[in-house]
Amino acid sequence: MEPIVSIKNLNKTYKGGFQALKNINLDIYPGEIIALLGPNGAGKTTLISTICGIAKASSGSITVDGKDIEKDFRDTRSLIGLVPQELTTDAFETPWVTVSFSRGLFGKAKDPAYIEKVLKDVSLWDKRDNMIRTLSGGMKRRLLIAKALSHEPRILFLDEPSAGVDVELRREMWQLVHKLRESGVTIILTTHYIEEAEEMADRIGVIADGELILVEDKKSLMQKLGKKQLMLELRQPLSTLPDALKDFEIELRDEGYTLVYTFDTQAERTGITTVLDTLREAQINFRDLSTTQSSLEDIFVRLVEKD
Amino acid sequence: MNLHAVNAIYRFEMARTRRTLLQSVVAPVITTSLYFVVFGAAIGSRINQVDGISYGAFIVPGLIMLSLLTQSISNAAFGIYFPKFTGTIYELLSAPVSMLEVVLGYVGAAATKALVLGLIILGTATFFVDLHIQHPLVMLMFLVLTAISFSLFGFIIGIWADNFEKLQMIPLLVVTPLVFLGGTFYSVSMLSPVWQMVTLFNPVFYLVSGLRWSFYGQSDISVWISIGIIVFFLAACMAAVAWIFKTGYHLRN
Numbered sequence: 001m002e003p004i005v006s007i008k009n010l011n012k013t014y015k016g017g018f019q020a021l022k023n024i025n026l027d028i029y030p031g032e033i034i035a036l037l038g039p040n041g042a043g044k045t046t047l048i049s050t051i052c053g054i055a056k057a058s059s060g061s062i063t064v065d066g067k068d069i070e071k072d073f074r075d076t077r078s079l080i081g082l083v084p085q086e087l088t089t090d091a092f093e094t095p096w097v098t099v100s101f102s103r104g105l106f107g108k109a110k111d112p113a114y115i116e117k118v119l120k121d122v123s124l125w126d127k128r129d130n131m132i133r134t135l136s137g138g139m140k141r142r143l144l145i146a147k148a149l150s151h152e153p154r155i156l157f158l159d160e161p162s163a164g165v166d167v168e169l170r171r172e173m174w175q176l177v178h179k180l181r182e183s184g185v186t187i188i189l190t191t192h193y194i195e196e197a198e199e200m201a202d203r204i205g206v207i208a209d210g211e212l213i214l215v216e217d218k219k220s221l222m223q224k225l226g227k228k229q230l231m232l233e234l235r236q237p238l239s240t241l242p243d244a245l246k247d248f249e250i251e252l253r254d255e256g257y258t259l260v261y262t263f264d265t266q267a268e269r270t271g272i273t274t275v276l277d278t279l280r281e282a283q284i285n286f287r288d289l290s291t292t293q294s295s296l297e298d299i300f301v302r303l304v305e306k307d
Numbered sequence: 308m309n310l311h312a313v314n315a316i317y318r319f320e321m322a323r324t325r326r327t328l329l330q331s332v333v334a335p336v337i338t339t340s341l342y343f344v345v346f347g348a349a350i351g352s353r354i355n356q357v358d359g360i361s362y363g364a365f366i367v368p369g370l371i372m373l374s375l376l377t378q379s380i381s382n383a384a385f386g387i388y389f390p391k392f393t394g395t396i397y398e399l400l401s402a403p404v405s406m407l408e409v410v411l412g413y414v415g416a417a418a419t420k421a422l423v424l425g426l427i428i429l430g431t432a433t434f435f436v437d438l439h440i441q442h443p444l445v446m447l448m449f450l451v452l453t454a455i456s457f458s459l460f461g462f463i464i465g466i467w468a469d470n471f472e473k474l475q476m477i478p479l480l481v482v483t484p485l486v487f488l489g490g491t492f493y494s495v496s497m498l499s500p501v502w503q504m505v506t507l508f509n510p511v512f513y514l515v516s517g518l519r520w521s522f523y524g525q526s527d528i529s530v531w532i533s534i535g536i537i538v539f540f541l542a543a544c545m546a547a548v549a550w551i552f553k554t555g556y557h558l559r560n
Contacts, residue, residue: 090393105312
């Protein structure tokens with residue numbers, strides 16, 4: 001499958017000499033949701049801004065639907081919708097006016113029925129004639145999404161879509177994003193919220209210090225880098241581990257009542273059987289057992305720290 | 308060409324004027340009317356004719372030019388500065404629009420507003436003085452060229468400015484004094500030779516003089532020089548705007 005967005009050797013250095021992006025290479029495929037994770041100042045917004053034409057690349061190339069974003073800017077930009085991180089709106093306009101303006105700006109003829117649909121999709125139809133400054137933060141965020149969707153883009157960039165949004169609204173937004181994906185829209189989102197990436201993304205990209213550390217399918221990333229833990233709740237507390245278990249990644253918690261064995265899910269042998277056999281031989285009984293898997297957040301923190 | 312975008316920007320800007328009618332239209336009309344009352348009727352009645360024209364009628368072209376220049380500049384400067392200030396400029400920068408289309412939208416709207424206002428002030432003037440325009444087409448050409456040129460100039464100021472003070476600085480501290488010292492209220496022949504020479508370095512003098520010629524068929528300087536100056540200024544502003552879009556100056560980081 002041909003990528004809908006292809007980034008090759010992209011570098012961006014600001015006037016002051018700060019290099020915000022370092023040799024970024026990334027292919028984004030039609031219909032997928034890719035989440036770009038990274039700490040503050042990692043370069044996520046710069047990357048989005050460069051693809052959308054707001055910032056100029058220092059070197060490298062970006063194509064959208066096979067076309068260069070500089071040479072064929074009309075074709076490429078008309079495919080893209082952008083929801084910025086900041087709540088930047090025309091305070092003295094109405095949702096109807098500003099969404100209609102966005103549609104025209106992106107070269108589309110007036111279509112009141114479509115504007116109505118978009119405003120209804122983001123639950124702002126009732127507020128269509130209200131001044132934007134009277135809307136809540138969540139409504140403004142949804143309005144920015146409506147503006148980005150006003151010209152029926154095939155690619156949607158969401159820069160920190162959940163920033164300052166309450167939990168309920170965040171869930172509503174996730175539903176909207178899923179619905180858009182079902183209609184064939186490719187979605188690229190940046191986020192601080194690992195939960196958001198975990199919930200929505202097909203692939204995860206991690207950016208730190210302007211470098212794309214990895215891009216991986218979310219499931220395989222979690223499998224590859226995810227560790228599992230076996231938790232055994234003991235009948236009697238242990239003060240020290242039996243010698244036979246010293247070679248395993250085991251620790252005692254809860255004053256010796258809980259034994260935690262961390263194992264690699266991808267290893268040829270997990271070692272679970274050996275651990276359990278050893279406990280039986282040492283006559284260490286347990287009343288309950290459970291397993292937990294590391295979250296994307298754990299993986300992210302580990303990756304960024306390692307880097 | 309993305310005509311939908313040009314139309315969207317133009318209509319958006321014109322709608323802003325309709326929302327702020329008091330500030331955009333009523334205030335300048337009242338201010339200009341006060342000039343007519345004070346300089347035309349009160350003081351003007353005690354001044355002899357200037358170059359064979361009653362003083363009240365003599366100042367009409369200059370007052371129209373004053374409004375045209377300040378309104379062209381402020382409308383265009385505010386039009387492009389406000390999206391920068393609020394951050395909504397991201398949409399313009401990421402849209403499939405060319406330099407020409409952005410300029411057509413913003414400058415077109417600013418020039419239209421200034422022109423309409425200029426014509427309203429012309430209409431207002433007829434309540435105070437008897438007017439007979441000898442060359443109406445030339446007058447219209449001057450008004451259109453001036454509105455477009457100075458809207459372009461305002462657009463440049465709007466991009467250059469990074470705060471409201473800078474936005475107001477040139478219209479208030481440069482343009483208004485130039486208009487006042489450009490022969491709006493007097494004929495340059497009334498000045499001493501030294502000040503006549505100084506006035507020749509004031510570009511607004513040529514505009515006022517040219518517009519006055521279109522009204523009364525006489526001016527301080529040849530109308531062709533006036534036309535040349537305004538065309539040169541228009542070309543210089545277009546070149547500056549082209550450079551801004553090419554380099555992304557104050558727009559794309």
